[in-house]
Every structure is written in C-alpha cells, then in structure tokens.
Amino acid sequence: MLRYLQTSAPSDFARLVDSVARQIVTTQHRPDGSFINTPLVYPNGSTVVVKIHQSGERYFVTDMGLGYQEADLMGASNIYSRHARLIAEAAGIKFDHQAFFVIEATREQLSGAVVTVANCSQEAVIVTAYRLSERRDADEAERLYERLIRVFSTNRVSKDAEVIGHSSTKWPVTTLVRPEKRGRVTVFEPVRKHHGSIAHVNMKFSDLRALEKPPNCVAVVQRKAEFGTWLGVLTLSANVIDDDVPNETFVRLAEAA
Amino acid sequence: MADHSTLYVADKRLPTAVGWIERESDYLELVSTVEIHHVAVQGLRLRLTARRSMPDEAVTCQLEYHERRKLGGAFSRVDWKPIHRHPNKRIGPPVLWNVWFNGTHHHEFHINWAYAASRVRRGDLPIAIGIPNEPQNFDELLAFLAKELRIDGLGSIPRPPWQAVLPLSA
Numbered sequence: 001m002l003r004y005l006q007t008s009a010p011s012d013f014a015r016l017v018d019s020v021a022r023q024i025v026t027t028q029h030r031p032d033g034s035f036i037n038t039p040l041v042y043p044n045g046s047t048v049v050v051k052i053h054q055s056g057e058r059y060f061v062t063d064m065g066l067g068y069q070e071a072d073l074m075g076a077s078n079i080y081s082r083h084a085r086l087i088a089e090a091a092g093i094k095f096d097h098q099a100f101f102v103i104e105a106t107r108e109q110l111s112g113a114v115v116t117v118a119n120c121s122q123e124a125v126i127v128t129a130y131r132l133s134e135r136r137d138a139d140e141a142e143r144l145y146e147r148l149i150r151v152f153s154t155n156r157v158s159k160d161a162e163v164i165g166h167s168s169t170k171w172p173v174t175t176l177v178r179p180e181k182r183g184r185v186t187v188f189e190p191v192r193k194h195h196g197s198i199a200h201v202n203m204k205f206s207d208l209r210a211l212e213k214p215p216n217c218v219a220v221v222q223r224k225a226e227f228g229t230w231l232g233v234l235t236l237s238a239n240v241i242d243d244d245v246p247n248e249t250f251v252r253l254a255e256a257a
Numbered sequence: 258m259a260d261h262s263t264l265y266v267a268d269k270r271l272p273t274a275v276g277w278i279e280r281e282s283d284y285l286e287l288v289s290t291v292e293i294h295h296v297a298v299q300g301l302r303l304r305l306t307a308r309r310s311m312p313d314e315a316v317t318c319q320l321e322y323h324e325r326r327k328l329g330g331a332f333s334r335v336d337w338k339p340i341h342r343h344p345n346k347r348i349g350p351p352v353l354w355n356v357w358f359n360g361t362h363h364h365e366f367h368i369n370w371a372y373a374a375s376r377v378r379r380g381d382l383p384i385a386i387g388i389p390n391e392p393q394n395f396d397e398l399l400a401f402l403a404k405e406l407r408i409d410g411l412g413s414i415p416r417p418p419w420q421a422v423l424p425l426s427a
Contacts, residue, residue, distance in 0.1 A: 069317075077280075
C-alpha cells in the first residue's frame with residue numbers, strides 16, 4: 001500500500017485489487033429501474049440485490065421482496081415477515097408484507113439507503129434461518145421424547161429436565177429416563193452434526209460422567225455414518241445411537257445403566 | 258423414511274395439473290405434489306417461483322423433501338436467469354471453489370449430497386454448478402427440469418402469468 005502511494009502509476013497488484021472490488025458489486029440498468037447486485041449473501045448463497053427507481057430528485061430503494069422469496073423457499077415466510085417488520089423498524093426503513101424499502105432518498109442519502117435496505121434484507125433471512133434451525137431442534141427433541149414414552153412408560157420419562165454435574169453446573173437435558181427399580185438414570189440427548197452441538201453435548205456429558213453416581217449418557221444422532229471423526233469425539237463421553245434403532249436398543253441402554 | 262438419493266433418481270410425475278398463484282404483489286409461486294409409482298409421496302414437492310414483472314427470467318425451481326414429521330427443504334434447485342448471483346464457498350471439488358455464477362446455475366443434488374449430505378437434509382445446497390446449454394425460454398427450462406429431475410408431466414405447467422412493466426416516468 002505504501003509503495004503504491006509512493007508511485008504515480010498503480011502496480012499490477014493494485015489494479016488487480018481494484019478489479020476484484022469492481023467484480024464484487026455489479027449494476028444493471030433497465031427501463032423501470034436499476035439493480036445493484038451487492039456482495040452480501042443470503043444463507044443459501046444467493047447475493048442480495050437492491051433496486052433503485054428515480055422519481056425526479058428522489059429515489060425509491062427496495063429489495064423487491066427477494067429476502068421474502070428466499071425465506072419462502074425455505075418454507076418460512078411467516079417467520080420472515082414477523083422479524084422483518086422489527087428489523088425495518090430498528091433501521092428506520094419501511095417493510096410491507098414482502099419488501100424492505102426507502103421511499104424518498106435524496107441523492108446524498110442514496111448509497112446509505114442501498115446499504116441499509118440490503119443489510120436489513122440479509123439480516124431478516126439470517127434470523128429466519130436461525131429460527132428455523134431452532135424449530136428443527138425443538139422438533140428433534142419432541143420426536144425423541146415421543147419415541148421414549150412409547151418405549152418406556154410416561155412416568156419414567158422426563159423432558160427438558162435438569163441434572164447437576166460434578167462442577168455444580170445445572171445442565172438442561174432434553175430427555176431423561178428413570179430406572180424401573182434401582183439403578184442410574186439415562187440421559188438421551190439429540191446431537192446434530194455441527195461442531196457447536198457436539199462440543200456442547202460433550203462438555204455436558206463429561207461433567208455428568210465425573211459424578212460419583214453418573215447417569216448413563218446416550219447421544220442420539222440422525223446418521224452415525226455421517227459424523228466421521230466427530231463420532232470419536234462424541235464417544236469420549238457417551239454411547240452413540242442412530243435415532244431409528246429398534247426399541248430394544250433404547251431398553252438395553254437404559255437397563256445397562 | 259425414503260432416502261433423498263432414492264427419491265432423486267426415481268422416475269417421478271406430477272399427479273395433477275397445477276397453476277400459478279400470486280403470493281404477494283409481484284411474487285408468483287407454483288407448488289405441486291410429486292408421485293412415484295402411483296403414490297403421491299408424503300413431503301415430496303416441486304416448487305417454482307417467478308416475478309410477474311420479469312418475463313422470461315428469474316425463475317427458481319426446487320425439489321423439496323420433508324421427511325415424515327421433519328422440517329426438510331430443497332434438495333435440488335435451479336436458478337434460471339436469476340437477477341442475483343451465487344458465489345460458491347470453499348466446499349466441494351476445488352475446481353468449484355469460490356466460483357461466481359452470474360446467470361443460470363444449478364444447485365445439483367449429487368454434488369451437494371456427496372460433499373454436504375447433512376446440509377442437504379436441512380434444505381441447504383451450498384454448491385452450485387453451471388448448466389452447459391442454458392435453456393433459452395420457459396419451455397426449454399421445463400424440458401431441462403424434466404430430464405434432470407426425472408419428472409414426467411412438467412409440460413402441463415403453464416407459463417407464469419408474466420406482465421412486463423412499462424418504464425415509469427422519472
């Protein structure tokens with residue numbers, strides 16, 4: 001950079017960087033308005049596009065509802081609309097049922113308006129994807145619970161229970177099966193193939209297993225085969241089963257406790 | 258529980274004729290169930306979206322699967338002449354790393370399944386590839402989809418009710 005500033009002609013490297021910057025943002029001009037294709041991306045990888053329409057000295061800026069469309073393709077347009085309204089409000093822009101927009105930006109405000117609309121649209125889809133992921137997790141927990149109460153009796157199974165670990169940390173556990181007579185409880189915890197999910201469960205189970213009378217810890221995954229080396233990490237602190245194993249496997253694990 | 262790869266390669270057909278609906282002011286959508294061996298498969302759907310004001314472009318088509326009582330999503334998606342672009346991440350074969358697609362691209366099932374199966378199950382298709390012979394019109398797009406997705410009866414899908422927008426006075 002210093003060298004570039006010291007010379008009158010830009011270096012090849014500087015020209016390359018300038019060219020990269022130009023490729024990252026592109027524009028397209030049409031009779032009914034112009035598009036700016038931004039480098040921001042929605043969670044699925046599509047870039048955020050903003051449309052600008054001129055009306056005299058004022059400019060109308062909108063995401064054309066492309067964020068809504070991405071959310072709809074995820075099956076979550078309702079979640080999107082709910083959050084988009086709040087995101088627009090916080091940014092001081094408008095949102096109808098579908099699109100983010102700024103009605104009358106001045107020439108001086110235009111670049112800021114484009115950035116605000118693009119970021120709101122992206123943020124709303126990111127929040128939607130996050131909420132959808134939370135719903136998936138809740139569904140997984142519910143499915144596991146329903147499976148367990150079919151295998152064991154309802155009064156032996158607890159959902160969203162709490163177990164205090166060796167460190168005195170209170171750990172929330174998704175499902176817990178109490179022994180029929182004597183013995184230890186068994187914790188069945190759904191785990192996703194995501195380092196965050198694996199690390200969290202591993203930390204929890206390690207603390208529980210350090211207890212004098214530790215619970216039996218079982219990680220329930222969708223497909224063990226897809227976990228690769230992560231499976232080795234999980235088995236450091238738990239037995240691991242696929243969620244579609246026969247009922248007998250659940251019984252065997254609980255009775256082994 | 259059907260496997261995504263089994264569903265993808267199976268010969269499929271649309272059981273009934275379906276039409277476009279206008280979801281919001283400019284946003285058009287068509288959703289159809291999909292049949293395999295005379296059974297309309299639970300959770301298997303074909304979804305197309307378009308923009309009323311953008312004739313002959315910006316059509317997205319995806320095949321979705323929601324396993325029984327699970328939230329799934331698209332496991333194959335084609336963006337035909339989109340107004341957005343798609344930059345690949347560094348996932349998949351190195352030849353596709355960080356490639357930008359400025360036009361039609363295909364989030365093809367097999368390549369995403371090979372490199373990111375668990376993401377595919379959640380409707381996330383991070384890898385896109387180009388389409389060598391880009392469909393030039395909507396009928397060619399349907400022909401491409403019929404062959405690629407192995408769905409018979411796509412010819413019954415009507416053209417989106419496009420309406421070109423006249424330029425507004427500045």
